[in-house]
Amino acid sequence: MTATTTIESAPMREDLGTARITTVGLLRSEWTKLWSVRSLRITLAAAFALIIGLSSYMIIDGQALGSDDGAGDVPFGWTAVYPVGMLVLVILGVLAITSEYSTGSILPSMVAAPRRTGVLLAKAAVLTAVTIVLGALTSVLMYTMLQIAGTVPSARGLSLFDPDMFWGVLGGTLVLPYGVLFGLALGGLLRNAAAAIALYFGVFQLGPQIFPAFLPEGLVGIVDYMPLAAVNVMRAAGLTTEPYGVSVAVVVLLTWLAALGGATWWLLKRRDV
Amino acid sequence: MIDAENLTKRYDDKVAVDDLSFTVRAGAVTGFLGPNGAGKSTTMRMLVGLDNPTAGRITLGGKNYRTLPDPLRHVGVMLDARAVHPTRSAYHHLLAVAQTHGFPNKRVDLVLEMVGLASVARKPAGGFSLGMSQRLGIATALLGDPEVLVLDEPVNGLDPDGVLWIRETLSDLAREGRTVFLSSHLMSELSLIAEDLVVIGQGRLLAAGSVEDIVSSVAPSTAHVVSSDAAALAAAVQGTGVRVTSTDRETLVVQGRSAREIGTIAAAEGITLFELTTHRLSLEEAFMQITRSTVEYGIHHREVVAA
Numbered sequence: 019m020t021a022t023t024t025i026e027s028a029p030m031r032e033d034l035g036t037a038r039i040t041t042v043g044l045l046r047s048e049w050t051k052l053w054s055v056r057s058l059r060i061t062l063a064a065a066f067a068l069i070i071g072l073s074s075y076m077i078i079d080g081q082a083l084g085s086d087d088g089a090g091d092v093p094f095g096w097t098a099v100y101p102v103g104m105l106v107l108v109i110l111g112v113l114a115i116t117s118e119y120s121t122g123s124i125l126p127s128m129v130a131a132p133r134r135t136g137v138l139l140a141k142a143a144v145l146t147a148v149t150i151v152l153g154a155l156t157s158v159l160m161y162t163m164l165q166i167a168g169t170v171p172s173a174r175g176l177s178l179f180d181p182d183m184f185w186g187v188l189g190g191t192l193v194l195p196y197g198v199l200f201g202l203a204l205g206g207l208l209r210n211a212a213a214a215i216a217l218y219f220g221v222f223q224l225g226p227q228i229f230p231a232f233l234p235e236g237l238v239g240i241v242d243y244m245p246l247a248a249v250n251v252m253r254a255a256g257l258t259t260e261p262y263g264v265s266v267a268v269v270v271l272l273t274w275l276a277a278l279g280g281a282t283w284w285l286l287k288r289r290d291v
Numbered sequence: 292m293i294d295a296e297n298l299t300k301r302y303d304d305k306v307a308v309d310d311l312s313f314t315v316r317a318g319a320v321t322g323f324l325g326p327n328g329a330g331k332s333t334t335m336r337m338l339v340g341l342d343n344p345t346a347g348r349i350t351l352g353g354k355n356y357r358t359l360p361d362p363l364r365h366v367g368v369m370l371d372a373r374a375v376h377p378t379r380s381a382y383h384h385l386l387a388v389a390q391t392h393g394f395p396n397k398r399v400d401l402v403l404e405m406v407g408l409a410s411v412a413r414k415p416a417g418g419f420s421l422g423m424s425q426r427l428g429i430a431t432a433l434l435g436d437p438e439v440l441v442l443d444e445p446v447n448g449l450d451p452d453g454v455l456w457i458r459e460t461l462s463d464l465a466r467e468g469r470t471v472f473l474s475s476h477l478m479s480e481l482s483l484i485a486e487d488l489v490v491i492g493q494g495r496l497l498a499a500g501s502v503e504d505i506v507s508s509v510a511p512s513t514a515h516v517v518s519s520d521a522a523a524l525a526a527a528v529q530g531t532g533v534r535v536t537s538t539d540r541e542t543l544v545v546q547g548r549s550a551r552e553i554g555t556i557a558a559a560e561g562i563t564l565f566e567l568t569t570h571r572l573s574l575e576e577a578f579m580q581i582t583r584s585t586v587e588y589g590i591h592h593r594e595v596v597a598a
Contacts, residue, residue: 034436037392038361047390054383055376122374123384125341126431129368130391132340132357290342 039131044140047130051114052144058113065106065194066152072099073160080169093173093183096160097190097253104197104249107149108218111201114145116211128291138206138286142279145198153194157187185255189264193249199275200245206282222246245274292317292439292470293338297347300333300494307333309494310347315472315487317352317438320465322481322488322502323474326582330494331474332370335443339368351439363392363435370443372428377417381408381427384416389434402430406460422453429460440464442473446480458484478578492582506577514545514553517566527560528553541565 052058073096076082083095118124131137161178168174176183200222204214226241233240241247242261251258251267262270293315300308308330315321325331336342338349340357348355356362375384385399403409406426411419416427425445432440445461446454461484465471475481481488481502488505490498498505518524521543525535533547545553550569557564572580 034364034392034394034398037364037394037435039391040393043391043393047387050383050387050390051376051379054379054387056378117376121376122371123376123379125370125374126384126388128341129339129370130363130388132359132362288343290336 039133039136041136041140044131044136045144048137048140048144051118051141052148055117057117058110061106061110061113062148062152065103065110066156068106069100069103069156069194070159072102073097073156074163077160077164077167077169080167083170091170091172092186092257093170093176094186094190094255095170096164097157097187097193100190100193100253101246101249104193105223107194107197108201108204109215111145111198111203112205112211112214112218113201114141114198115202115205116209116214119209120211124291134286135283138283142199142202145202146195149195149198150191153191157191161187185264186253186257189252189255193253196245196249196271196275200278203275203278203282206286207278243270245271248274292352293349293441293472294352295334295347295349298334298337298344298349299346300330300337300342301345306494308337308344311491311494311496312347313489313496313499315470315489317470318468319487320461320471320473320485322485323472323491324478324481324488324578325474325476325491325497327476329476329491331491332443333494334491335368335370335441335472335474338441339366339370341370361392361435363388363394363437365435365437366439366441367432367435367437368441369425369428369432369445370441372421372424372445375416375424375427378415380413381416381419381430382412384427385430385434388431392435394434398434402433405433406430421448422450422456425449425453425457429457437469439470439472442471444474444476446475446477454480478574482574490578490581497581502574505581506572506574509572509577509580512549512569512571514548514550515566515568515570516543516545516553516557516564517541518543518557519563519565523560524553524557524562527556527562 076096076099083092118127127137128134158178161183164170164173173183178184178187201214201218204218205211208214208217222245226244226246229241230238239261247261248267248270251262252264252271254264256264295311295313298308298311299306311330311334323331323334333342334349337344338351338356339362340355350356351359351365356366359365375381379387382399382403385402386396389396389399400409400412403412406429408423408426408430411423416424419427429442429445432442440461442461445457449457461471461473465484471484473481473485485502487500488498488502489496490505498508500508516524518541521537521541525537525543528535528543528545528548530548533545535546536544538544548556550567554564554567
C-alpha cells in the first residue's frame with residue numbers, strides 16, 4: 019500500500035456496454051451476499067444441524083415418536099422438531115436484512131438497485147430457495163433414516179410419497195422457508211436485529227401463551243389465527259382440524275406474510291435509507 | 292450534468308437542505324464545500340435516490356437516478372467508505388454490487404487492481420484501515436465505469452499518503468473526462484483539484500462558480516506598503532474604490548490599487564518604499580469569509596424576527 023499506486027489503466031468501456039439491472043443479476047448478487055458472510059452461513063448451518071440432530075435422536079430413540087405399544091404413532095412425527103429449526107431460520111431472515119442496515123452496506127445495495135423492490139424480492143427468493151432445497155434434502159435424509167431405524171411402526175414400509183407420509187413431511191418442511199421469510203419481513207420492517215428478534219419472540223412465539231390472559235373472553239380466539247397456531251395445523255397435515263383445517267391454515271400463514279412483507283416493501287420504497 | 296432545482300430536505304423541524312439550486316458542469320471537477328452539517332451529504336444522498344427530497348429535485352441532466360435502468364453505468368458514488376459488511380471480503384463486496392448489473396467478474400478484479408487492493412481482495416473489509424476502505428469505496432464507485440463520480444469527503448481522516456493517493460486518482464479520473472463532484476469542509480483541499488465550487492452553509496447556497504471568481508468576489512487583493520512617508524503616500528493613492536488603512540506610522544494596507552500602481556505613484560511623488568507586497572486572500576480565508584457572512588446573516592435574521 020503505497021501512495022504511488024494510481025489508476026493504472028483507463029477502464030474498459032466496451033466491456034460493460036449493455037450491462038443493466040436484471041432479475042438474474044439481483045438474484046446472483048443476493049446469493050453472493052448470503053454466502054460471503056460467515057455469520058449468515060453459520061446461522062443457516064446451525065438451523066439444519068439442529069433439525070438433523072434432534073430428528074435423528076427422535077428417530078433412533080423411537081420412544082417419542084410412538085413405539086409398538088404406544089398410541090400417538092405418527093409416520094412423520096419427527097417433523098415436530100422442525101419449528102425449532104424454524105426459530106433459527108427466523109433469525110437468519112432477520113439478520114440477512116438487518117446486517118445490511120447495521121453495517122451500512124445497505125448504501126451500496128440501494129445505490130446499485132435504486133428501485134429497491136428487486137433487492138427485497140431477490141433476497142426473499144434466494145433465502146426461500148436455499149431453505150427449501152436444504153429442507154427437502156433434510157427431510158429425505160430423515161425419512162431414509164426412519165426406514166433404516168424402523169422405530170416407528172406406522173412408518174414401516176411407507177413410501178415417502180404415500181399420502182399418509184407425504185403431506186405431513188411437506189407441511190413440516192415448508193415451515194422452514196416460512197420462518198426465513200417471516201424473519202426477513204420483520205427485519206426489513208424494523209431494520210434492527212434486536213428489535214425484530216424481540217418482536218418475534220415476544221409477540222409471535224410467546225404471544226399465544228401470554229395474550230389470552232389479557233384479552234377479553236370473546237377475543238381469546240384471535241391467538242388461533244397467529245402464525246404459530248397455523249404452522250401447527252399445517253404440520254399436522256389433516257390429522258387435526260382444530261381450530262381449522264390445513265387450507266385455512268395456509269391462508270392464515272400467507273396472509274401474515276403478505277401483510278408483513280407488504281408493509282416492509284412499502285416502507286422500503288418510501289423511507290430514506 | 293448534475294442539476295439541483297430548489298432542492299429542500301426537512302427532518303421534522305430541522306432543515307438540512309434549504310431551497311438549493313446549482314449545476315455541476317459535465318467533464319469538470321466541482322468541489323462541494325461547506326462546514327460540517329451544512330447539508331452536503333444529504334444533497335448527495337438525494338442525488339442517488341437514498342433520501343427523498345421534501346421539495347424540489349436533483350437530477351442527472353434531467354433524469355432521476357432512481358429511474359435509470361443502469362444507474363452504476365452513469366454515477367459512481369462513495370458516501371461512506373466504511374459502509375461495507377466487516378466480515379465480507381473486499382472481492383465479494385464488489386462482486387455483489389457488480390452482479391446487480393451483470394458486470395463480469397473480471398471487472399471486479401480490474402477495479403481492485405486499479406486501486407491497489409488486489410493483494411488483500413480476499414481479506415475481510417472490516418480489517419481495512421481507513422485508507423484501504425477509501426480505496427475500496429473508490430473501487431465500488433468505478434465498477435460501472437461511470438461518467439459521473441460523486442464522493443463525499445474522500446480525504447477526511449486520511450493520512451498524508453492516503454490524501455495524496457486520492458488526489459492523484461481523482462486528477463487521473465478527471466483527465467479521462469469524467470465529471471467529478473466531491474465534497475469537503477476544507478477549502479484548501481478542494482482548491483488543489485476543483486475547477487468549480489458550490490459553497491453551501493446551513494443548507495443554503497452561498498456561492499457557486501469557478502474557484503477564482505469565488506475567491507476574488509469575496510475580497511479583492513490588498514497591497515501592503517511600508518514607506519518613509521506613509522501619510523503622504525496615503526493621500527497620493529486615494530481614488531474611487533480605494534481604501535487605505537494604516538497599521539502603524541510607516542505601514543499602509545491599500546485595497547483597490549495594484550502593487551504596480553502604488554509603486555508608480557510613489558515614484559512620481561518621490562516617496563521611498565521599503566516594502567510593497569500583494570496579499571491575496573487565501574482560499575481558507577475566502578471560505579471563512581463566505582461562511583461567516585451566513586452566520587452573521589443568520590443572527591441578523593433572528594434579531595429581525597424577534598423585533
